[in-house]
Amino acid sequence: MKNVLVIGFLFLSLVGVSQRIVDKSVGDFNEVKVYDLIEVNLIKSDENKVLVKGDNVDDIQIINKNGVLKIKMELDKKFHGENTFVEVYFKNIDLIDGNEGARITVNETLSQEKIELKTQEGAKIKVGLDVHHLVVRCVTGGIVEASGKTINQEVVLNTGGVFEGKPLRSEKASIKITAAGEAEMYVSEAVDINIKAGGDVYVYGNPRSVNKNTFAGGRVKVMD
Structure with missing residues (x-):
C-alpha cells in the first residue's frame, strides 16, 4: 500500500511539472517571429502577454525588441522546441514570421x-x-x-x-x-x-x- 502511495505521489508530481505554465507580460509589439520548431497559437486580446507550457518551459527565450516579439529556444536547446507550446495574446499584429520549422496558428x-x-x-x-x-x-x-x-x-x-x-x-x-x-x-x-x-x-x-x-x-x- 505504501509503495502504491509513493508511486501515485510521484506520478502526480510529474504531471504537475509537465503542466507548469509560465505567464509573461511582454509589452507592446506588432510583429511576431517564432523559431526552433516551437508551436504557437496567436489569440486576439485586449492585452499583450505570452503563456508557455509543455517541455522546456524554462529554456525558451521571449524577447521584445522595438515592437518585434521573438520566441526561440536557448542556444543549448536550439531546434528542441517541438514539445513546447506557446500562446501569444496580442492587441495588434502587422507581421507574422515563422522560422526553423515553427508552427503558427491564428485562432480566430x-x-x-x-x-x-x-x-x-x-x-x-x-x-x-x-x-x-x-x-x-x-x-x-x-x-x-x-x-x-x-x-x-x-x-x-x-x-x-x-x-x-x-x-x-x-x-x-x-x-x-x-x-x-x-x-x-x-x-x-x-x-x-x-x-x-x-x-x-x-x-x-x-x-x-x-x-x-x-x-x-x-x-x-x-x-x-
Whole structure:
C-alpha cells in the first residue's frame, strides 16, 4: 500500500511539472517571429502577454525588441522546441514570421486593413483572414495556409515555398515564383503570374484577366 502511495505521489508530481505554465507580460509589439520548431497559437486580446507550457518551459527565450516579439529556444536547446507550446495574446499584429520549422496558428479570423505573413526553413502559418491587403513570402520550404477573404494579395515564393490559398477569396492577385514553389489561389478579377526556374500555380475562381510569364520552366493552370 505504501509503495502504491509513493508511486501515485510521484506520478502526480510529474504531471504537475509537465503542466507548469509560465505567464509573461511582454509589452507592446506588432510583429511576431517564432523559431526552433516551437508551436504557437496567436489569440486576439485586449492585452499583450505570452503563456508557455509543455517541455522546456524554462529554456525558451521571449524577447521584445522595438515592437518585434521573438520566441526561440536557448542556444543549448536550439531546434528542441517541438514539445513546447506557446500562446501569444496580442492587441495588434502587422507581421507574422515563422522560422526553423515553427508552427503558427491564428485562432480566430484576423480582421484588419493589411497583414504580412512570412515563412522559411519549413515553418508553417495557418490563418483565417478578412483583410484588404495580404502580403505573403515563403522561402526554403516555408508554408502559408490562408482562408477567408482579401481584396488584394501579393505572393512571393522562392526555393520550395508553398502557398495554400484556395480557400482565400480575393479580387486581385500577383504571384512571383523563383527556383521552384507551388501556389493555389482563388482570384475573381485579375491575376499577374511570373515564374522563373520552375514552379506551379493553380488559379481558381475563373478570373477575367490572367497575365502569365514563365522562364526556364514553370506551369500555370486555370482550374474550373
